[in-house]
Amino acid sequence: MRRAWVLPFVSALCLFGMQGILSAQTSTFHASGEFAEVFGNVNGSSFDVFAARGCIVSPCFTSNTILVFNTFTLTPNGSTFIEGQGVIPDDAFTADSPEHAMLNVDISQVPGFQVTSCTFVPGSGFQCHSGVPVGVIQIEWRRTQASSVTTMQETHTTSGPFVTDFHQNQDRFSAASSGTFLGNSFTDRSRSTIGTNKDTTITLSWQN
Numbered sequence: 479m480r481r482a483w484v485l486p487f488v489s490a491l492c493l494f495g496m497q498g499i500l501s502a503q504t505s506t507f508h509a510s511g512e513f514a515e516v517f518g519n520v521n522g523s524s525f526d527v528f529a530a531r532g533c534i535v536s537p538c539f540t541s542n543t544i545l546v547f548n549t550f551t552l553t554p555n556g557s558t559f560i561e562g563q564g565v566i567p568d569d570a571f572t573a574d575s576p577e578h579a580m581l582n583v584d585i586s587q588v589p590g591f592q593v594t595s596c597t598f599v600p601g602s603g604f605q606c607h608s609g610v611p612v613g614v615i616q617i618e619w620r621r622t623q624a625s626s627v628t629t630m631q632e633t634h635t636t637s638g639p640f641v642t643d644f645h646q647n648q649d650r651f652s653a654a655s656s657g658t659f660l661g662n663s664f665t666d667r668s669r670s671t672i673g674t675n676k677d678t679t680i681t682l683s684w685q686n
Contacts (some may be wrong), residue, residue: 541568
């Protein structure tokens with residue numbers, strides 16, 4: 479097991495140039511407590527799921543559970559990006575220790591949860607719409623002994639029209655995960671993490 483301090487600044491380039499930008503929408507989440515995350519691939523799509531104890535105001539006067547996910551899929555005519563964000567029921571995410579976590583939620587049954595889909599067509603730009611029908615996300619994480627890292631970093635990631643600014647202050651542990659993402663089964667042993675947020679902020683914005 480190794481333990482390290484990580485203090486980088488990461489900037490990811492746009493996957494595609496943006497066209498037809500009209501306005502921007504922004505949401506901010508604050509996380510303090512247990513979290514679990516996975517980057518995976520299923521049926522030709524890549525996805526990122528982040529679940530954590532947190533809230534939508536700072537400082538946190540009440541403890542909620544937040545969920546953020548992104549997907550990217552190449553299509554015959556271009557590509558599709560989907561982002562989901564919001565507060566989910568506390569019992570949908572079980573993470574009593576950094577050893578094990580479970581997420582089991584039907585997004586279609588969570589009031590106020592926002593899902594936005596944007597399709598990019600070369601020569602036409604992005605066409606975005608909200609209220610995309612989604613279903614169940616069911617994932618189990620188990621800590622492995624591959625790595626243990628205390629992370630303090632700022633990341634800026636652009637995926638299509640979606641921009642994520644991530645201020646991380648976390649104790650992160652390697653994990654293995656498996657489950658279903660919107661009806662598709664997956665298993666991951668290399669890009670899953672579990673741990674505790676000390677003071678983490680996620681700012682999500684998208685151009686439409």
